[in-house]
Amino acid sequence: MAARRPRERGVTVEDVARVAGVSRQTISNALNAPHRLKPETLERVSAVIEELGYRPDQSARSLRSGTRRIIAYPAPVDDPANPNPLMGGFLEAVVAASGEAGYRVLLVRPRPGQSQEQALDELIAARTVDGFLLSDVLRDDPRLAHLTGAGFPFAAFGRTGPDQPQSWVDVDSAQAVIDMVGLVAARGHRRVAFLASSSGLPWMDDRRDGFLAGVRRHGLAGQVYSAPGDDPGEIVKATRALLTGRDRPTAIVAGGDWLALGVYTVARAEGLEIGTDLAVAAFDDLPVTAWLQPALTTVRLPLDRIAKALISRLLQIVEDGVTPRAGLVLPGEPVIRPSLGPPDAL
Amino acid sequence: MAARRPRERGVTVEDVARVAGVSRQTISNALNAPHRLKPETLERVSAVIEELGYRPDQSARSLRSGTRRIIAYPAPVDDPANPNPLMGGFLEAVVAASGEAGYRVLLVRPRPGQSQEQALDELIAARTVDGFLLSDVLRDDPRLAHLTGAGFPFAAFGRTGPDQPQSWVDVDSAQAVIDMVGLVAARGHRRVAFLASSSGLPWMDDRRDGFLAGVRRHGLAGQVYSAPGDDPGEIVKATRALLTGRDRPTAIVAGGDWLALGVYTVARAEGLEIGTDLAVAAFDDLPVTAWLQPALTTVRLPLDRIAKALISRLLQIVEDGVTPRAGLVLPGEPVIRPSLGPPDAL
DNA sequence: GAAGATCGTTTGAACGTTCATATCCGACGC
DNA sequence: GCGTCGGATATGAACGTTCAAACGATCTTC
Numbered sequence: 001m002a003a004r005r006p007r008e009r010g011v012t013v014e015d016v017a018r019v020a021g022v023s024r025q026t027i028s029n030a031l032n033a034p035h036r037l038k039p040e041t042l043e044r045v046s047a048v049i050e051e052l053g054y055r056p057d058q059s060a061r062s063l064r065s066g067t068r069r070i071i072a073y074p075a076p077v078d079d080p081a082n083p084n085p086l087m088g089g090f091l092e093a094v095v096a097a098s099g100e101a102g103y104r105v106l107l108v109r110p111r112p113g114q115s116q117e118q119a120l121d122e123l124i125a126a127r128t129v130d131g132f133l134l135s136d137v138l139r140d141d142p143r144l145a146h147l148t149g150a151g152f153p154f155a156a157f158g159r160t161g162p163d164q165p166q167s168w169v170d171v172d173s174a175q176a177v178i179d180m181v182g183l184v185a186a187r188g189h190r191r192v193a194f195l196a197s198s199s200g201l202p203w204m205d206d207r208r209d210g211f212l213a214g215v216r217r218h219g220l221a222g223q224v225y226s227a228p229g230d231d232p233g234e235i236v237k238a239t240r241a242l243l244t245g246r247d248r249p250t251a252i253v254a255g256g257d258w259l260a261l262g263v264y265t266v267a268r269a270e271g272l273e274i275g276t277d278l279a280v281a282a283f284d285d286l287p288v289t290a291w292l293q294p295a296l297t298t299v300r301l302p303l304d305r306i307a308k309a310l311i312s313r314l315l316q317i318v319e320d321g322v323t324p325r326a327g328l329v330l331p332g333e334p335v336i337r338p339s340l341g342p343p344d345a346l
Numbered sequence: 347m348a349a350r351r352p353r354e355r356g357v358t359v360e361d362v363a364r365v366a367g368v369s370r371q372t373i374s375n376a377l378n379a380p381h382r383l384k385p386e387t388l389e390r391v392s393a394v395i396e397e398l399g400y401r402p403d404q405s406a407r408s409l410r411s412g413t414r415r416i417i418a419y420p421a422p423v424d425d426p427a428n429p430n431p432l433m434g435g436f437l438e439a440v441v442a443a444s445g446e447a448g449y450r451v452l453l454v455r456p457r458p459g460q461s462q463e464q465a466l467d468e469l470i471a472a473r474t475v476d477g478f479l480l481s482d483v484l485r486d487d488p489r490l491a492h493l494t495g496a497g498f499p500f501a502a503f504g505r506t507g508p509d510q511p512q513s514w515v516d517v518d519s520a521q522a523v524i525d526m527v528g529l530v531a532a533r534g535h536r537r538v539a540f541l542a543s544s545s546g547l548p549w550m551d552d553r554r555d556g557f558l559a560g561v562r563r564h565g566l567a568g569q570v571y572s573a574p575g576d577d578p579g580e581i582v583k584a585t586r587a588l589l590t591g592r593d594r595p596t597a598i599v600a601g602g603d604w605l606a607l608g609v610y611t612v613a614r615a616e617g618l619e620i621g622t623d624l625a626v627a628a629f630d631d632l633p634v635t636a637w638l639q640p641a642l643t644t645v646r647l648p649l650d651r652i653a654k655a656l657i658s659r660l661l662q663i664v665e666d667g668v669t670p671r672a673g674l675v676l677p678g679e680p681v682i683r684p685s686l687g688p689p690d691a692l
Numbered sequence: 693g694a695a696g697a698t699c700g701t702t703t704g705a706a707c708g709t710t711c712a713t714a715t716c717c718g719a720c721g722c
Numbered sequence: 723g724c725g726t727c728g729g730a731t732a733t734g735a736a737c738g739t740t741c742a743a744a745c746g747a748t749c750t751t752c
Contacts, residue, residue, distance in 0.1 A: 010473060012738060023702045028740060038700060055471035059414070060738035062405035063707050070452070075441055088434065095421055095453050105453045107441050125401035127356060232636045261637050288634045290578045291607050358708060369732045374710060384730065406708035409737050697750070715732070
């Protein structure tokens with residue numbers, strides 16, 4: 001085993017100060033409070049900084065200032081049977097949004113045998129991060145309670161409890177589905193079904209509630225079917241029951257694009273033509289659906305806006321100590337495609 | 347704007363030392379070199395550490411010791427038209443593997459207007475991370491040259507150049523495709539085609555080369571078709587040309603599951619039954635393919651093993667200064683499913 | 693023209709840890 | 723009984739930065 005190679009020493013503030021002929025603190029100010037410097041000094045110092053390629057040592061800066069410029073994102077455990085659409089697009093958006101604010105994203109997950117809360121505590125106690133960004137927030141999510149108890153900054157994609165910081169952002173799933181049901185009703189459909197998967201997930205519940213509100217408002221006959229799980233077999237089974245029973249619905253609103261894949265599969269097997277025999281709408285706008293024929297009507301999550309809002313709220317807590325007074329609800333973006341059928345379908 | 351809230355002071359090494367009735371260094375040793383303590387001291391100290399919930403401040407530790415316990419992973423830019431299968435599974439595996447080694451993963455990406463190399467330099471200069479984990483490595487990837495030039499530790503999923511550290515891990519794509527062609531040949535197929543997408547990507551080239559080697563070895567008639575891009579329209583167009591031309595192949599090896607989706611789409615439109623009229627094999631084992639009927643034969647990437655090997659190699663460089671003498675090639679795992687047809691197909 | 697206010701810059705200290713070295717203490721050899 | 727060794731613990735210094743306060747110079751004010 002070779003020896004650990006010698007510690008490479010980088011450019012320090014002293015080096016820059018010496019070359020620029022000013023003091024340490026002036027260098028520090030040039031970076032952190034440039035308005036305090038005389039313009040000509042700033043220019044000279046900046047040139048030297050640039051020339052030497054100086055960047056403040058992140059550890060030293062953190063140690064002294066108490067700010068880490070790092071946000072932790074507990075990665076949701078990705079079930080291969082139900083790939084989380086967020087994992088791709090949302091994470092991207094979060095990294096981009098925090099990058100623009102000068103923060104970086106630390107991806108964390110509990111070690112084997114460690115609870116979620118313990119993992120959070122470890123990061124808090126070691127003062128590794130400034131705050132947490134949570135997604136896939138459940139009702140009464142223990143992580144929220146834990147962070148609230150610890151008084152540690154966080155922002156959540158998904159609603160928090162009434163006695164918790166309202167630093168959340170969520171999509172108005174219910175309204176989006178209500179609107180979708182409206183479009184379905186406008187196309188003359190009377191018997192409509194909602195296809196859900198493993199319930200208990202707040203967003204699925206919201207979407208289902210939106211459906212129920214929608215059918216009530218439009219006076220439609222609406223039924224809810226739930227697949228017991230997320231894998232294709234179970235979804236197909238539930239969908240088949242839905243499409244082969246008595247009073248087959250003429251339109252299906254799926255709780256997610258993943259479920260819509262099941263509808264396409266069963267419809268094809270049953271000889272039903274989507275867009276004419278059966279209107280289909282879903283939620284999420286997963287990239288895979290680009291393959292579906294006819295193209296799937298769905299609701300796109302404004303992931304960029306969500307990420308920006310979350311980061312903005314989190315940093316307001318971290319940097320200014322200001323906790324938002326209310327959550328932020330963003331609209332889903334309906335994407336109308338042929339699966340819904342033409343406006344004058346029936 | 348409310349005032350920044352008062353700096354919360356955590357438990358420090360001094361606090362623990364006072365309570366345990368020993369010195370600072372003994373606490374430090376209890377965590378970093380427990381063998382140096384008398385067993386009874388260790389036990390007593392550990393109890394106090396536990397009781398007070400002490401964790402060394404990460405910044406202070408890093409500043410003094412020079413090790414950050416953070417690995418940077420430049421997130422590949424995810425093209426929605428071609429969702430990167432790695433983004434999900436690979437990232438997960440990387441986080442898990444580095445977590446077990448006591449490291450965390452920092453997700454980075456260039457700020458707008460910043461080059462990839464500049465983003466790396468920033469992290470190096472600010473001493474934010476101990477090393478880099480790269481994926482989606484291109485031939486002559488500028489990041490490799492840059493890190494090699496800087497002498498900074500990295501490990502790469504994908505081969506590096508001959509004059510660069512051999513700290514890479516890769517999948518033996520060529521061999522996996524050769525084997526797949528062998529299976530196809532064993533089923534009696536003589537006219538076989540390879541479906542590729544936008545070339546220039548090393549893994550796609552490897553897979554194509556494997557195909558060519560396979561058809562040569564088995565004396566088959568093999569042709570290569572390339573879709574100009576990765577979006578469904580282009581893939582479908584290329585696939586249709588392939589399946590409607592003269593001397594239609596009886597088997598298709600796709601360079602990726604994403605491309606196989608096109609084959610299924612076109613085959614259905616053309617009335618070809620997959621598994622009987624047409625054998626199909628692909629690569630990647632994406633979760634979506636669980637929906638395909640008949641199930642898709644493919645090659646699974648051993649993401650867990652890859653991630654473990656990469657982390658292990660990277661940490662050997664970081665911690666011991668040992669650079670691997672040669673790259674590591676791992677086999678792909680063939681997953682035989684009905685799309686290939688029965689063993690005695692033709 | 694002296695006292696104060698303002699601006700730009702410098703200085704000493706502190707953040708919390710680990711490194712390098714020193715000290716203590718009992719065991720051992722002769 | 724004295725020196726030596728070695729294991730266990732303690733002490734001073736250092737990592738590189740920013741904070742808090744001080745400083746000197748210039749500008750106001752009456």
